[in-house]
Amino acid sequence: MNNAITVDIECAARARDPQRNRLLALLPIDDRMRLRPHLEPITLCSGDVLCGQSARYLYFPTAAIVSLLYVTQSGASNEIAVIGADGVVGLSGGGDTQPLQSRVQAGGHAFRLRAQLADASEPLRELLGRYMRAVQAQITQAAVCNRHHTIDQQLCRRLLLGTDLLRTNEIEMSHQVLAHLLGVRRESISVAAHRLQLAEIIRYRRGRIEILDRARLEERACECHAVLQRERHRLLPAPTHSTSFARSGAVVTRRVVHTASYAASFNRI
Numbered sequence: 001m002n003n004a005i006t007v008d009i010e011c012a013a014r015a016r017d018p019q020r021n022r023l024l025a026l027l028p029i030d031d032r033m034r035l036r037p038h039l040e041p042i043t044l045c046s047g048d049v050l051c052g053q054s055a056r057y058l059y060f061p062t063a064a065i066v067s068l069l070y071v072t073q074s075g076a077s078n079e080i081a082v083i084g085a086d087g088v089v090g091l092s093g094g095g096d097t098q099p100l101q102s103r104v105q106a107g108g109h110a111f112r113l114r115a116q117l118a119d120a121s122e123p124l125r126e127l128l129g130r131y132m133r134a135v136q137a138q139i140t141q142a143a144v145c146n147r148h149h150t151i152d153q154q155l156c157r158r159l160l161l162g163t164d165l166l167r168t169n170e171i172e173m174s175h176q177v178l179a180h181l182l183g184v185r186r187e188s189i190s191v192a193a194h195r196l197q198l199a200e201i202i203r204y205r206r207g208r209i210e211i212l213d214r215a216r217l218e219e220r221a222c223e224c225h226a227v228l229q230r231e232r233h234r235l236l237p238a239p240t241h242s243t244s245f246a247r248s249g250a251v252v253t254r255r256v257v258h259t260a261s262y263a264a265s266f267n268r269i
Ligand SMILES: [Zn+2]
Pocket: 144, 145, 146, 149, 153, 154, 157, 222, 223, 224, 225
């Protein structure tokens, strides 16, 4: 089997581990084991709107990104928060109704849980409350960012956030989609992206953007990314325990090996 296929299989297997989601990983083991049978693995597809079901379900991404959009009556929109493996969709009222909409931006794996079951777990309710504060911080920061930071800075910030949440150095996103998320003209995104490509900080082709020099991308981003990262770590520190959702001893052993590298990944989101 070649290496690329091996890596893909390993990534897919990890994405199907609920512990890849920070909130689920932070639960005490008793609550994790109690909720495990009720966590339904699902695949989210790019462009899906998590419609009315988001009132009945909470969605915990493990390898997917969902944008919380503010949509105007004319159909224009702005991304006001981004949710990935660090959080949960379904708390903020973003369903299929205007003005808030939860739309899958990068398809992938997630687990969903009936909202009423989440209510029954006090530790989960407490974690959801803390995550809600992190989302509110994103919404506040988005308002400042759109008003005071340049399109170049915002593009760098959004690329850092997207690749952090997916734990990768490459994302699939066209200039049109980026323009839609940032609420600016596509031409402005193309000019900003071209500048980054000329500086050999990113490389883009056919809707894929690869980060070539993360340190310089961070230098060019506005402060918002670092500010929100610090706030997330303050509210939801990376899990330090090495427990797992797995039940059999053999699987536990294998997943404990992964935990250290997961913790390193969690530290970035
Ligand atoms: Zn900003």
